[in-house]
Amino acid sequence: MGKKISNSRDEQQLIDKQNERKNLKLKYNGKENLRFMAEYDYLTELPNRRNFENVLDELIILGEAEIHENTIVLMFIDLDRFKFFNDSLGHNAGDKVLKIVADRINNVVGSENLVARYSGDEFVVLFKGVTDRENINKVAERIQQKLTEPIRLLNNEYSVSASIGISIFPEHTNHIDELVLRADQAMYSAKKKGKNRVEFFNVEIANEIDRKAKIEQNLKKAIDNNELYLEYQPIVNVYNKKIVGFEALLRWKSEKLGSISPGEFIPIAEESDLIFKIGEWVFLEVCEHLSTWSKKGVPSFYISLNMSIKQFEQHNLVPKLEQHIKDFGVNVDLIKIEITESTAMKNSEEILSKLNELNNLGIEIFLDDFGTGFSSLSYFEKLPVSLIKIDKSFIKDITQHKKRAAITRAIVAMTKSLKIKVLAEGVEEIEQYQYLCSIGCHIMQGYYFCKPVPFNYVEAFFHSTK
Incomplete structure (x- = not known):
């Protein structure tokens, strides 16, 4: 007081x-x-x-x-x-x-x-x-x-x-x-x-600060209390109708606070540096899951996982990830790292160096949420990006808004010229699916195909689609 x-x-x-x-x-x-x-x-x-x-x-x-x-x-x-x-x-x-x-x-x-x-x-x-x-x-x-x-x-x-x-x-x-x-x-x-x-x-600010403090306090114990878990959303090649990969999505169900959206707890984790511990946990979990699926004979597919810009501040980031991959005996080609446009915009020597190290290790870099920031062709000149993900905000109204449709068409054409793969995320309706097929975007992700599923559902999902 x-x-x-x-x-x-x-x-x-x-x-x-x-x-x-x-x-x-x-x-x-x-x-x-x-x-x-x-x-x-x-x-x-x-x-x-x-x-x-x-x-x-x-x-x-x-x-x-x-x-x-x-x-x-x-x-x-x-x-x-x-x-x-x-x-x-x-x-x-x-x-x-x-x-x-x-x-x-x-x-x-x-x-x-x-x-x-x-x-x-x-x-x-x-x-x-x-x-x-x-x-x-x-x-x-x-x-x-x-x-x-x-x-x-x-x-x-x-x-x-x-x-x-x-x-x-x-x-x-x-x-x-x-x-x-x-x-x-x-x-x-x-x-x-x-x-x-x-x-x-005002009261709203006070309540927001109070909630933020509670989230940070409980997030510190989330790993030890087994409150964090991953869900996986399929990434589909619509031409051959096959699942080529999954995106790993972090989830948190707090014993005291209930389910917390990643959009709410990830920024707090970044501010408090808890993101380092959480980010490593996610990578270890993905490696363990890939190893488990491989041993069970599940068909091979890649996992893409999001990496915060804060994680690139770790001087030993790449050697640590490389060691985890070796410890689990995972094929490095099956791990992809997603970075956001805001990370790409930083364009610092430190980030660029680590991205190149990851790429040289065999880990491909995906550029997530493309179109939400100040998109620049310089990304593709400097960064080792192998795939871009068109943000769902473009896909949402693609059949109603001519400009968004035209921008999406231009992005797909550009990536083909640059020999970079393109993925449309947030596909939910058949009209969106049909339009994307018509402009040559053949890798998609969204509720139209499948909602994110728990780890143990992935294997069952493959068996059910044989």
């Missing part, structure tokens, strides 16, 4: 201390310079995080905000894509941006409110006695508008955007030291919704 506000009304002590800080800012010699360095950010000359947190402590001690009489508003401002300036233009350019941003925020907010550089590209603003939510929102929007004004760097003009989270005392918390946390959470919600937004803390 946070600290509750004191009932003291001694505001003068707080004002005196704030004035002392303002005076201190003007002095740059001897011991006073050391004090300035301790309490102010040298780059922007704004109060630093320590200074800001001292002000919050003083509000707690002095009772500056009483629950029934005063309101305190905190804005948490985070610059969007600030890393671009440091990485592309250099740290000097990044520093210049931060100084300009600090000045612009200060000019909008005014001297009667506290602006501080919290860390890196994060700023906080503390307002006292503001009660009108609409006015608060207008101030936040003015900050955003001011920040988008052009900044000239290295003879070019750039603009900055910011995501802003807002928390209000006592509306959102009765503990003033929780204001920062609530505003920070609202800011992340703004980023999640597309960035360059203003978001007030």
